[in-house]
Amino acid sequence: MSFHDAGTLIAISLAVVKTLILLVGSFITYLAFKAYRRTRQRSLGLLAVGFGFVTLGLVLAGLLYELLGVALMTGILLESLLMLVGFLVIAYSLYVS
Numbered sequence: 814m815s816f817h818d819a820g821t822l823i824a825i826s827l828a829v830v831k832t833l834i835l836l837v838g839s840f841i842t843y844l845a846f847k848a849y850r851r852t853r854q855r856s857l858g859l860l861a862v863g864f865g866f867v868t869l870g871l872v873l874a875g876l877l878y879e880l881l882g883v884a885l886m887t888g889i890l891l892e893s894l895l896m897l898v899g900f901l902v903i904a905y906s907l908y909v910s
Contacts, residue, residue, distance in 0.1 A: 827875070828875075831871070831872050831875055834868070834871050834872065835868060835871070835872045838864060838867065838868030838871065839868060841864050841868075842861055842864040842865045842868055845857055845860045845861035845864055846858070846861040848861075849861055855909065856906045856907070856909050857906070858906075859902055859903075859905060859906035859909065860902075860903060860906040860907075862902050862906075863899045863900065863901075863902035863903035863904075863905075863906055864899065864903065865899070866895050866896070866898050866899030866902060867895070867896050867899035867900065867903070868899075869895055869899075870891075870892045870893070870894070870895030870896035870898075870899060871892065871896065873888065873891055873892045873895060874888035874889045874891065874892035875888070876888075877891065
């Protein structure tokens with residue numbers, strides 16, 4: 814296997830994993846939102862928002878780099894900031910119960 818083939822295989826694997834993360838994260842966000850709509854508990858609404866930010870953050874860097882030509886480091890910074898915000902919202906949602 815040449816270097817180019819290995820790079821292509823890794824790129825495809827990364828795209829598959831990121832797609833699965835998007836699907837699973839979106840499903841978790843949907844379940845949290847559905848629970849919020851059923852119970853109207855603020856903490857569940859915040860949990861849904863937090864998971865939404867984390868999911869968006871996990872797929873954002875690659876999308877920005879591949880589709881919009883944003884520098885990879887800038888995409889990673891935005892990805893990390895969204896994940897940080899998401900985790901802070903999730904922590905707050907668990908604290909506020």
